[in-house]
Amino acid sequence: MAENLMDKANDILERAILAAAEFQEFDQEQTDKVVEAVYKAALNARIKLAKMAVEETGIGIWEDKVWKNVIGTQLVYENIKNEKTVGVISYDPVTGISEIAQPLGPIFAVTPVTNPTSTAIYKILICLKARNPIIISAHRNAARCTGEAARICYEAALEAGAPEDCVQMISAGSRDFTQTVMAHTRVALILATGGTGLVKAAYSSGNPAIGVGPGNVPVFIDESADIPFAISSIIRSKTFDNGTVCASEQSIIVEEKIALQVRDEFKRQNCRFLTPEEIKKVEAIAVVKESMSMSPFIVGQSVETIAQKAGITVPLGTKILLAELAGVGKDFPLSVEILAPILAFYTAKDYHSAIKLCIDLNYLGGIGHSAGIYANDEKRILEFSQLINAGRIVVNTPTSQGAVGGTFNMLPPSLTLGCGTGGKNITTENITVKHLINIQRVCRRKMNDKFFSIDRSKYMDENCNEADLRFEYHKNH
Numbered sequence: 001m002a003e004n005l006m007d008k009a010n011d012i013l014e015r016a017i018l019a020a021a022e023f024q025e026f027d028q029e030q031t032d033k034v035v036e037a038v039y040k041a042a043l044n045a046r047i048k049l050a051k052m053a054v055e056e057t058g059i060g061i062w063e064d065k066v067w068k069n070v071i072g073t074q075l076v077y078e079n080i081k082n083e084k085t086v087g088v089i090s091y092d093p094v095t096g097i098s099e100i101a102q103p104l105g106p107i108f109a110v111t112p113v114t115n116p117t118s119t120a121i122y123k124i125l126i127c128l129k130a131r132n133p134i135i136i137s138a139h140r141n142a143a144r145c146t147g148e149a150a151r152i153c154y155e156a157a158l159e160a161g162a163p164e165d166c167v168q169m170i171s172a173g174s175r176d177f178t179q180t181v182m183a184h185t186r187v188a189l190i191l192a193t194g195g196t197g198l199v200k201a202a203y204s205s206g207n208p209a210i211g212v213g214p215g216n217v218p219v220f221i222d223e224s225a226d227i228p229f230a231i232s233s234i235i236r237s238k239t240f241d242n243g244t245v246c247a248s249e250q251s252i253i254v255e256e257k258i259a260l261q262v263r264d265e266f267k268r269q270n271c272r273f274l275t276p277e278e279i280k281k282v283e284a285i286a287v288v289k290e291s292m293s294m295s296p297f298i299v300g301q302s303v304e305t306i307a308q309k310a311g312i313t314v315p316l317g318t319k320i321l322l323a324e325l326a327g328v329g330k331d332f333p334l335s336v337e338i339l340a341p342i343l344a345f346y347t348a349k350d351y352h353s354a355i356k357l358c359i360d361l362n363y364l365g366g367i368g369h370s371a372g373i374y375a376n377d378e379k380r381i382l383e384f385s386q387l388i389n390a391g392r393i394v395v396n397t398p399t400s401q402g403a404v405g406g407t408f409n410m411l412p413p414s415l416t417l418g419c420g421t422g423g424k425n426i427t428t429e430n431i432t433v434k435h436l437i438n439i440q441r442v443c444r445r446k447m448n449d450k451f452f453s454i455d456r457s458k459y460m461d462e463n464c465n466e467a468d469l470r471f472e473y474h475k476n477h
């Protein structure tokens with residue numbers, strides 16, 4: 001069986017290597033022609049793919065998945081279309097260093113069930129822009145819609161002159177086969193978006209990997225904030241595709257002095273605070289307590305569905321369920337990341353206690369990912385930003401859209417958000433095409449005058465110390 005899996009993996013990688021060899025010969029114009037064709041075809045299929053995703057997975061809202069597809073196509077394309085990814089991409093006449101872009105080779109991309117078409121399209125676009133063939137592994141519960149997205153992109157790429165097998169997709173459902181391909185020596189890089197176990201497997205594969213850690217995004221509402229605006233923004237974000245963006249808000253933290261005002265505003269905007277008994281019922285269906293992880297059965301579900309599963313009654317039109325919690329960790333299951341319209345709510349006695357809660361939530365399961373703050377006090381914003389270990393500090397902005405970028409700010413639009421070393425990632429940046437190229441540096445002879453200004457015989461003199469060896473220019477310099 002293992003031999004059969006390796007034979008299949010060898011076949012896929014052999015075809016990808018041939019595609020990579022042909023792609024290596026493409027100039028910028030040929031590359032850009034392929035990328036433009038793929039973007040147009042995928043954007044034109046945005047509604048069809050969104051409906052397919054919801055129908056197949058039972059997760060989210062198709063209208064919001066249309067917007068995710070727009071982000072993964074048009075916004076990504078507009079961000080990368082003018083980027084140089086072939087040949088000399090920069091030259092510094094002062095240093096004499098030229099930088100030349102080279103493709104990495106075959107990239108293995110794992111896509112999630114929450115964003116099955118938008119993530120696939122986005123990864124195809126950035127891979128092809130960098131002249132890298134891509135091999136896609138879809139979530140088993142989203143194989144059909146992800147496969148259709150890949151097919152649309154591949155056919156458009158071929159029509160524009162791309163190499164055969166520049167886009168491939170492995171059959172879904174076999175974890176062993178996914179891990180066999182992931183560990184194949186001819187894979188240049190793994191782009192892993194999915195659960196913690198999958199991302200850990202990518203980093204353990206022996207190949208370079210860019211993965212994404214969990215979010216568990218804390219949001220602090222400062223006393224200087226415009227509270228009605230903040231609540232409206234949070235609702236806009238947390239209800240987007242039923243909370244399936246990994247950067248969606250997970251916990252709201254406020255000081256005691258404004259807690260009542262914030263609670264009243266949430267209620268005024270059709271959110272529901274759960275009673276202690278209701279919190280227990282929601283915990284039971286939303287969190288797997290043994291692993292302290294969200295239940296897959298409530299991911300991307302509506303408030304009505306969650307309430308029905310939990311056996312509670314909520315008013316029609318309720319947007320978000322809020323649980324007032326007294327702590328963080330295993331005794332408070334709803335303090336973990338939950339990709340659904342459920343929020344933890346914390347009241348802190350003062351500002352410093354509030355920040356400590358944010359840090360605790362961050363370390364519970366979202367180190368390096370994202371955090372949000374609503375404030376009109378620049379000192380508070382900067383202090384919060386320096387204390388929170390997050391790659392993206394989203395200010396007065398819905399965190400789902402803000403962290404993904406390209407709409408409410410000028411971050412590169414991306415559906416893979418680096419979490420830095422805290423999240424066991426290599427970067428905190430939004431992953432885009434620049435992360436998928438190798439850069440050669442052509443270094444011309446340029447004498448380091450500082451080094452040669454020193455009498456080098458001094459280095460061999462035991463009586464010379466650091467003060468005698470400092471770089472100084474000769475008078476004629």
